[in-house]
Amino acid sequence: MMTKKLHGNAVLLGKNIDTDQIYPGRYLALVEPKEVAKHCLEGIDESVRKRASGNILVAGTNFGCGSSREHAVIALLNAGIQAVVAGSFARIFFRNAINLGLPVMICPGVSQHIADDDELSVDLQSGKIYDITKKTELTSEPLGDYVLHIVEAGGIKPLIRKNMERRKIEGENKETVHGNTR
Amino acid sequence: MHALEKIMAKASGKASVSPGEIVMAKIDFAEINDLYLQTIYSFYEMGGKRVWDKDRVAFVFDHYAPSPTMEAARNHAEMRAFAKENHLTYHFDIPCGVCHQVMPESGLIYPGMIVVATDSHTTTHGAFGAMGTGVGATDMACILITGELWMRVPKIMRIRLEGEPPAGVFAKDVILDVIGKLRADGAVYMGVEFAGSYVDSLGVSERMVLCNMALEMGAKTAYIQPNQQVIDYVRDRAVRPFEVMTTDPGFHYAEEHVFELDHLAPQLAFPSSVDNVYPLKKGEGIKIDQGLIGTCTGGRAEDIAVAARILKGRKIADWVRLIVIPASREVLQVCMERHEIQDLIDAGATIASPGCGPCLGAHEGVLSANEVCITASNRNFPGRMGSTDSRLYLASPASVASSVLNGVITDPREYLKDGNGRESGGNA
Numbered sequence: 047m048m049t050k051k052l053h054g055n056a057v058l059l060g061k062n063i064d065t066d067q068i069y070p071g072r073y074l075a076l077v078e079p080k081e082v083a084k085h086c087l088e089g090i091d092e093s094v095r096k097r098a099s100g101n102i103l104v105a106g107t108n109f110g111c112g113s114s115r116e117h118a119v120i121a122l123l124n125a126g127i128q129a130v131v132a133g134s135f136a137r138i139f140f141r142n143a144i145n146l147g148l149p150v151m152i153c154p155g156v157s158q159h160i161a162d163d164d165e166l167s168v169d170l171q172s173g174k175i176y177d178i179t180k181k182t183e184l185t186s187e188p189l190g191d192y193v194l195h196i197v198e199a200g201g202i203k204p205l206i207r208k209n210m211e212r213r214k215i216e217g218e219n220k221e222t223v224h225g226n227t228r
Numbered sequence: 229m230h231a232l233e234k235i236m237a238k239a240s241g242k243a244s245v246s247p248g249e250i251v252m253a254k255i256d257f258a259e260i261n262d263l264y265l266q267t268i269y270s271f272y273e274m275g276g277k278r279v280w281d282k283d284r285v286a287f288v289f290d291h292y293a294p295s296p297t298m299e300a301a302r303n304h305a306e307m308r309a310f311a312k313e314n315h316l317t318y319h320f321d322i323p324c325g326v327c328h329q330v331m332p333e334s335g336l337i338y339p340g341m342i343v344v345a346t347d348s349h350t351t352t353h354g355a356f357g358a359m360g361t362g363v364g365a366t367d368m369a370c371i372l373i374t375g376e377l378w379m380r381v382p383k384i385m386r387i388r389l390e391g392e393p394p395a396g397v398f399a400k401d402v403i404l405d406v407i408g409k410l411r412a413d414g415a416v417y418m419g420v421e422f423a424g425s426y427v428d429s430l431g432v433s434e435r436m437v438l439c440n441m442a443l444e445m446g447a448k449t450a451y452i453q454p455n456q457q458v459i460d461y462v463r464d465r466a467v468r469p470f471e472v473m474t475t476d477p478g479f480h481y482a483e484e485h486v487f488e489l490d491h492l493a494p495q496l497a498f499p500s501s502v503d504n505v506y507p508l509k510k511g512e513g514i515k516i517d518q519g520l521i522g523t524c525t526g527g528r529a530e531d532i533a534v535a536a537r538i539l540k541g542r543k544i545a546d547w548v549r550l551i552v553i554p555a556s557r558e559v560l561q562v563c564m565e566r567h568e569i570q571d572l573i574d575a576g577a578t579i580a581s582p583g584c585g586p587c588l589g590a591h592e593g594v595l596s597a598n599e600v601c602i603t604a605s606n607r608n609f610p611g612r613m614g615s616t617d618s619r620l621y622l623a624s625p626a627s628v629a630s631s632v633l634n635g636v637i638t639d640p641r642e643y644l645k646d647g648n649g650r651e652s653g654g655n656a
Contacts, residue, residue, distance in 0.1 A: 067610060071590060074588070075292065116365040
């Protein structure tokens with residue numbers, strides 16, 4: 047996923063966008079990703095929701111604060127949001143996004159530099175964000191080695207699957223039973 | 229090292245850790261609530277067969293207890309089946325209450341441990357000298373398979389709370405004041421320790437309020453050094469031996485903030501963010517439709533006791549609903565024995581079964597457009613409790629009680645002239 051370049055228009059949001067706005071609590075019993083996606087950004091307003099699909103969310107600090115609901119990331123992913131670029135992210139939302147492969151970029155002050163509906167090009171590899179409308183360039187913060195490790199594996203699920211596979215093979219080689227107790 | 233760092237070092241088999249370092253920590257207890265059926269799906273998607281330790285995993289049915297919809301009922305059914313198949317030692321079905329109340333009551337929370345739950349308010353367990361943090365469904369599924377979670381060692385912020393607030397001012401007012409000043413992003417990714425003369429003397433219930441709401445500043449986890457009251461509470465219940473960690477003298481905090489509480493007044497978070505805090509006086513007279521006393525923030529025995537003290541022998545305003553939801557079955561039973569539930573019903577309250585209630589907009593008192601609710605819960609985001617056109621004010625349980633009495637936001641101090649801002653005889 048990190049080799050990809052993304053292209054879309056900025057959908058500008060404020061700071062402290064909480065997960066109730068991204069995915070309202072009344073739909074938390076839903077599990078099917080397509081059903082979840084129908085309620086993406088329903089807590090903000092109709093116009094934002096309509097413009098968001100296929101585009102890039104640009105927000106202030108503390109994006110994704112509040113509830114730990116993974117539905118928020120599942121909704122954004124399945125509603126076709128390409129990436130979220132924010133001044134900072136709330137911790138649980140950030141982990142969920144990395145785990146599930148939603149591109150998230152930390153770029154302090156980004157919401158002051160990019161205007162709503164600006165045309166953007168984002169290079170996930172280098173962390174560069176090009177504002178094509180304004181002809182400016184911003185750089186996001188490095189993700190850190192371990193986070194990159196997860197991202198490069200395509201998310202936490204393939205990583206864990208791979209690790210389990212490896213453990214199983216090591217276990218068989220050693221002919222011990224430690225690999226898979228209980 | 230800080231006590232939190234010592235907990236993380238021990239869990240990851242290291243002599244020491246420092247901020248910014250990524251560690252793979254062994255998890256002492258993992259809890260999944262009934263919103264997160266995705267946990268089970270992710271578990272199987274990653275090739276999970278059995279949970280890593282049947283004594284260290286539990287489901288708590290709290291957000292949808294009892295189930296309000298067919299989807300929620302399906303979540304419960306699939307979770308029950310998973311719990312049974314994995315022979316889980318602990319299972320907390322619909323009568324039990326909110327996970328953050330039920331786990332400590334059941335002895336599953338103790339000093340020095342790491343507890344991870346699929347709920348952001350897992351910071352609550354810092355009240356017991358434990359490290360608690362919330363995760364999403366897929367992180368939790370990783371824990372169920374491996375028993376471990378990768379974590380970044382956080383920087384630690386110390387918040388010193390000094391002095392003694394006046395009568396009628398509670399831990400909820402204190403933490404709202406703190407969040408109002410440090411803001412909703414004031415502690416993102418940090419460990420928050422509460423200390424100072426006010427905190428030293430607090431009991432379990434009030435410590436839980438502070439640590440619970442630390443999340444609303446973005447904290448990864450919270451911590452309070454256990455005092456004798458905490459040790460006594462835990463010793464009677466803990467299912468395992470425990471070790472209390474202590475911070476080394478001279479530990480350097482990344483940030484420190486000091487609050488003097490001697491003159492603090494009741495506080496109110498206005499719509500629609502938790503840091504939009506002013507003295508309650510500013511909101512006095514605002515007409516309300518509903519009051520909520522309950523949740524992992526404001527539904528403990530002490531909270532219901534102070535509400536009963538204010539409302540006993542009186543009637544709530546005729547245009548107002550008061551919803552009271554004890555945080556757990558244990559809390560409900562304590563309050564029933566003390567006749568407080570009867571007093572509240574006589575005053576016009578609606579009692580709902582232990583759980584999260586309408587806090588997240590699921591059931592048991594969601595709001596229509598243009599309705600106003602004053603609530604002892606923890607969030608007032610747009611649409612949190614129902615319509616995005618409803619308005620939520622956060623306050624202490626006492627402020628909720630005095631407000632429903634008059635049908636408008638009301639300072640509780642005129643009803644609490646005797647005694648300090650603490651209810652005694654509680655059971656956390």
